[in-house]
Amino acid sequence: MKLRIKFAKRGYMKFVGHLDTMRYFQKAIRRADIDIAYSEGFNPHQLMSFAAPLGVGMTSEGEYMDIVVKSATSSEAIKKSLNETMVEGMEIISVVKLPDDSKNAMSIVAAADYSIKYREGYEPDIDIKSKFDEFLSQESIIITKKTKKSEKEVDIRPSIYEAKYADGIFELKLASASGEYLKPDLVFQAFNNYCGITDGKCTELKLALLINRVEVYAKNDNGFIPLEGLGGSF
Amino acid sequence: MRKLALPDEVLLSVEKPERYIGNEVNMVRKNPADVDIRFVMCFPDVYEIGMSHLGIQILYDMFNRRDDVYCERVYSPWKDLDKVMREKKIPLFAIESQDPIKEFDFLGITLQYEMCYTNVLQILDLSGIPLMAKERTEDDPIVFGGGPCSYNPEPLADFFDVFYMGEGEKQYYRIFDIYKEHKKSGGTRKEFLEKVAEVPGMYVPMFYDVSYNEDGTIKEFKKNNEHAKDKIVKQLVVDMGNPDENAEFNYYPRKPLVPFIKATQDRVVLEIQRGCIRGCRFCQAGMVYRPVRERNIEFLKKLAYDMLHSTGHEEISLSSLSSSDFSHLEEIVNYLIDEFHGKGVNISLPSLRIDAFSLDVMSKVQDIRKSSLTFAPEAGSQRMRNVINKGLTEEVILKGASEAFHGGWNRVKLYFMLGLPTETIEDMEGIAELAEKVAEVYYEIPKDQRNGKVQVTASSSFFIPKPFTPFQWTRMCTKEEFLGKAKIVNAKMKMMLNKKSIKYNWHEADVSELEGLLARGDRKVCKTVLRAYELGALYDAWGDSFDNDIWEKAIEETGIDMDFYITRERSYDEILPWDFIDIGVTKKFLMREYENAKQEKVTPNCRMNCSGCGAMTFGGGVCFEAKN
């Protein structure tokens, strides 16, 4: 039976990297006595996969992992036993059962919502609202993406599905598929470029932005649906 | 959520910020305002290493069982954070409450290896605690030292208020009670230390004076405070085999801490026994933890279950100096396999003798193709093995290797020591010859039954004489001598028939020499440690941090004569810096053993025949097994 688990990673848990988060959940599942299935072989590992890695420094209200279990009582029971063994800052939000033929979360991720604000003292000295609106109204937003081998120019505008700024908070819906993935800080790198800001605290993006991932989506004929929407409670 | 001591800006700029945030699974939470005593336990190395230490987990659990005590943890900040903390003047803090160390009542530092001594000073320094115990005031925590290196505390004597000799389970509760009383009655720091000095096993260095002869040896070691004792007796849990988990001193955590970051020991550790019956003459642990005390098998089974469940670890490891000597080894191993192996739990069995039983177990729990076998003959010739009382014969090694090769293994690791007392060229060359013989055993197997090529890795470390061993009087080699010996072995390796299947590597000699100085040093060495720290020495146990030039400079500036400490053979009537400590094992026994060594005479292990080492005075353990 395939289950999809949605969890939040809050506060200082943002310092726990992706690999360590995976290790944390492997142990949590054992502590909670979830009847997870293991792979064959000498060093069996749990059948578990994560939807999308979250960078160190980011919090989230919408992380996902899929697991295969041999048996399970109910969504609520699993959620409860996992939550009893969570550390502060980690919370299981939902557990749904997936159809047997469903693809794993990682392969279907299409977009993600982010809620972002500037860390206190790191805001640019501009009228953010009007500048950001102008910035978004461009037909294309070209930035140079540096890889190890080359630099290439890409247009990120099509990957920004939705964006708005109000009351000090940016709300963005960005492409998040493996072929088309837009890191939220790239948007701000482009925004800085657009505003002609080349130095100052707001250019230290790793520190300047408080990024919270709010939801992760797959895409079907009806548009974007949260990953948990592909299964149901049981 | 707790407020962290380090701002995001700092945490995001250093490697592995998880080292500093705490919040681990099973972390103990208390309100500091609700307790009488705040204790912070320190392992003076990086978090991943410190978190792997069993002793701290035992004491952390034990202390926190008391409602009036809150025990927290601190580790050495890594070099990147160390720099930031100095620049920004951020005081060192405890992981749980994130409060400054300076606010605590006690700072307990475990001393597991000599090369962490500059890290001890870093901890004090970053905490804002005066490095010299004498300069501390009523505002500073009481600084305790413990662990194996405190069996010669003298090179750190200036920096500690108290050294606790022996096993922590025994006296800490009593010390806490004394402290509470003391706080109520409003006494001074000195008065408290005087009360502590009266508790068995407690050594307060400032209550003793040392005078020296002209040749630098100790003339007199004398107490200067009437509360201090002449002899400090090692504290030890005698009744370790008690099945009752609530029995006095029978502490063991049911819920060990589980770090987020992968620690060196990313597994449940089950301590099956303490001490070792073998009596290898170079081994300090084998002497200072005497007598062997086994834990109760039912107690262990329950512990294994509870800890696997409360941590979610996917591996359990047995811990002891020599697991093969544990009376219930088969029972505990079979229990673990039956109970947990099918549930995705790996079972790791370090320090097992290679024989039919262990090979059978290993073939069940590990992937043979990926694992290698480890033998520790420690010396290349039988003569030399008799000198060090290592009861492992060539026959046993080759038989074990042969069985292993037939079982499908093809990788073998061999551990040796160079620079042992009385060592000859033949003994050194014996290392190469033994490696060769192991390889030959492999090629005796018909070709179609072999599993590819064999890979024999021989490693040698340099022998460092340690206090409270029969070799405590012996001369240690210089680094030049050490490297010369490694060359001899290496040249011989090149002459072996199967040299392509054998790899040989050896340990750094610089570090060994220093370790030798710190292991057998006296109080005069304190200023060398301090000077090295001032000159920038830190994380000396880490190959890439260790800076020999700094140490050479510190040694020169503080007028330390390395020959005096390293290459000098001590006489039996010399007062050794650690002579005031009573570990149970007598000096007479150690002398007898040194003489036996010189005569290449083997001493039987405690189960074969008691050799009357003195540890019987504790009234328990292996010494009384047969007589019960």
Ligand code: SF4
């Ligand atoms: S007194 Fe005898 S049995 Fe006990 S530890 Fe010493 S040698 Fe071993």
